[in-house]
Amino acid sequence: MALLELYNVKKIYQQGKIEVPALRGIDLTVEKGEFTTVFGPSGSGKTTMLNMIGCLDKPTSGSINFNGQELEDLDKKGLAMLRRHNIGFIFQSYNLIPVLTAYENVEFAIRLVDKHSKKELRDKVMNILANVGLDGLEARRPNELSGGQKQRVAIARALVKEPKLVLADEPSANLDSKTSEEVLELMVKMNEELGTTFIFSTHDPQVMDYAHRMLEIRDGLISEDKRGKSYVSD
Amino acid sequence: MFLTKLAFKNLIRHRNRTVVTAIIIAFAIFIFILMDSMIGGMTEMSYNNIIDYEAGHLQLVNQKYWEAEEELPLENLMVVNQQVMTKTENIQGYQASSPELNFSARLNNGTNELPVIGKGIIPNRLMQVFELQDQFVVGEMFSPGEYKAVMGKRLADLLKLDKGDYITLLVKDKNETFNTIDAEIAGLLHTGNPNINNNIVYLPLDIVQQSLNVDNQVSKVIVRLENKDLALGVANQLENNLKAINDNWSVYSWDELEAVSVAGAKEMGNQMILAIILLIAAIAIINTVILAALERMKEIGMMKAMGLQRKEIIYTFVLESTGIGILGGIVGLILGAFGVWIFTIYGIDFGTIMGSNIEMASFGIPVIGKMYGVWNPESFLLVFSFGVIVSFLSSILPAYWAASKDPVEAIYHS
Ligand SMILES: Nc1ncnc2c1ncn2[C@@H]1O[C@H](COP(=O)(O)OP(=O)(O)O)[C@@H](O)[C@H]1O
Ligand SMILES: [Mg+2]
Numbered sequence: 001m002a003l004l005e006l007y008n009v010k011k012i013y014q015q016g017k018i019e020v021p022a023l024r025g026i027d028l029t030v031e032k033g034e035f036t037t038v039f040g041p042s043g044s045g046k047t048t049m050l051n052m053i054g055c056l057d058k059p060t061s062g063s064i065n066f067n068g069q070e071l072e073d074l075d076k077k078g079l080a081m082l083r084r085h086n087i088g089f090i091f092q093s094y095n096l097i098p099v100l101t102a103y104e105n106v107e108f109a110i111r112l113v114d115k116h117s118k119k120e121l122r123d124k125v126m127n128i129l130a131n132v133g134l135d136g137l138e139a140r141r142p143n144e145l146s147g148g149q150k151q152r153v154a155i156a157r158a159l160v161k162e163p164k165l166v167l168a169d170e171p172s173a174n175l176d177s178k179t180s181e182e183v184l185e186l187m188v189k190m191n192e193e194l195g196t197t198f199i200f201s202t203h204d205p206q207v208m209d210y211a212h213r214m215l216e217i218r219d220g221l222i223s224e225d226k227r228g229k230s231y232v233s234d
Numbered sequence: 235m236f237l238t239k240l241a242f243k244n245l246i247r248h249r250n251r252t253v254v255t256a257i258i259i260a261f262a263i264f265i266f267i268l269m270d271s272m273i274g275g276m277t278e279m280s281y282n283n284i285i286d287y288e289a290g291h292l293q294l295v296n297q298k299y300w301e302a303e304e305e306l307p308l309e310n311l312m313v314v315n316q317q318v319m320t321k322t323e324n325i326q327g328y329q330a331s332s333p334e335l336n337f338s339a340r341l342n343n344g345t346n347e348l349p350v351i352g353k354g355i356i357p358n359r360l361m362q363v364f365e366l367q368d369q370f371v372v373g374e375m376f377s378p379g380e381y382k383a384v385m386g387k388r389l390a391d392l393l394k395l396d397k398g399d400y401i402t403l404l405v406k407d408k409n410e411t412f413n414t415i416d417a418e419i420a421g422l423l424h425t426g427n428p429n430i431n432n433n434i435v436y437l438p439l440d441i442v443q444q445s446l447n448v449d450n451q452v453s454k455v456i457v458r459l460e461n462k463d464l465a466l467g468v469a470n471q472l473e474n475n476l477k478a479i480n481d482n483w484s485v486y487s488w489d490e491l492e493a494v495s496v497a498g499a500k501e502m503g504n505q506m507i508l509a510i511i512l513l514i515a516a517i518a519i520i521n522t523v524i525l526a527a528l529e530r531m532k533e534i535g536m537m538k539a540m541g542l543q544r545k546e547i548i549y550t551f552v553l554e555s556t557g558i559g560i561l562g563g564i565v566g567l568i569l570g571a572f573g574v575w576i577f578t579i580y581g582i583d584f585g586t587i588m589g590s591n592i593e594m595a596s597f598g599i600p601v602i603g604k605m606y607g608v609w610n611p612e613s614f615l616l617v618f619s620f621g622v623i624v625s626f627l628s629s630i631l632p633a634y635w636a637a638s639k640d641p642v643e644a645i646y647h648s
Contacts, residue, residue, distance in 0.1 A: 057640075057641075087541075091536075095539075099244055100243065112540060
């Protein structure tokens, strides 16, 4: 069974009296373990699609099935719980909590899902931080980290709870090209090591190289769905 | 627990804002404690003024007289015999007693006239019950049987009278017949009780009884006890004892006086201040929560994306605000304690504050001169809990507003 299925998903924003169709009928199936890039110019509907998948917003019509669960059957609390346990988010602007250290930002995510004691969770947090290359920076606050380091914390935060799906909305858009490469390589590495399903969006054609699968989105419709040679089905 | 930690970190995140909000709350609490101490001191002082100069601790009186006392009638007077005195002297904590015969009169200096309250008293017994000994500005107390009078300096000034001058009191006796009492001024008083200073003329009891034609009757007997807390308990017991002699006897304790219940209006004042504090604290907290929420929109969005529920986000804000309330409360208590401490030691001189010639009496408060604060631990507890509870409650609504923000809005459009 596929991890994620979108069927004819439409989203129309209401701007005063004007209707803005952001998604105009998306059909999509994503398998477990896939590393998918959503590529499209600004305003094409990437963010909107990821928000629908991430249960942050509801489609105007159509249905989304996540892990065998119809999202429209869930209430607010159900959606929150689904996000909490199964979905990790990475945003362009990192969205770390400024009062918490790198360690605590990651710890926050795991403490929400894992009721083990602080001590027992410590290894997990330290491991993932080492894995994303933040050894020795655990005690730093976000304002003491570079953009690339912040995004690594965000990746660690998204991954630490071992979610079924990680959604990354233009995660490298704020980073210089070298850092951006490093961050993307890190995501690929985590996808390979942990088998976590990734969907990430970008408007940068260079970035697509990292994907196993590339979706091109234009004006709220998927215009192309290519599978790269590195994609291995299991 | 993590959310608690987060709330605490948020609390110290904007030290300035936290401190300012806490200071506002602290200041409100400080003012309340000071006001409470002052009102308490004022009440205490007015109680003492009433007890020390007017009412004593107990009043032995005919119940019917008590009910009509305003008019100072010459009916329903009582005779104080040996039996009554023995029973009275035997009560717990008895110190002294003084019979008095009260009457309304017009005080005349030869040209002008003022309405006054006359009191026929036995000098040495009056001085044992009331604190008049050191209050003489000029002269001294008269002796029994002398045609002499003592009155307030202020009253004397109004009629341009001085020691040695002669006065005439125009009275109506028991049979409604006009009569006069002529007396020489033996001394002038200035006490802490404006009523005594402005309205009262003391005369020897025997002379008054004769002029009013009331034989050996008196209006009441004032009793002084060792301390005022004994009064209420002893009053009942003595009343029962006296009723065995004459069923008309009643005994009233000082705190049953009307003047005392007026002083009880302090409660009202306190509630007003409490309401104002509540408002100040609430506004400060609401303002702080809204500012914090606006500034943390992205975080709130992220927390929602991470799957936090609304109530969990509300919790962090409410906890933070309660923390500010507790902080402000503690500082307020410390400041308040310090203020009250100063206040109980040094007091406030109303004369210097309000200009030398204004007496608190003009405001219906029988207080003259320096006033000291009192400790009231209950009010410390009350206002602290109030501050914390208000901080807690007033943060709920803005926190709810913040936590209800749409996550997409919060993350992308702030
Ligand atoms: N909250 C909103 N209200 C109105 N229109 C919106 C809103 N969010 C997105 N849109 C519109 O929907 C379209 C898709 O936007 P978006 O999903 O953000 O694209 P992308 O992420 O690919 O840049 C755009 O035309 C955008 O203007
Ligand atoms: Mg976008």
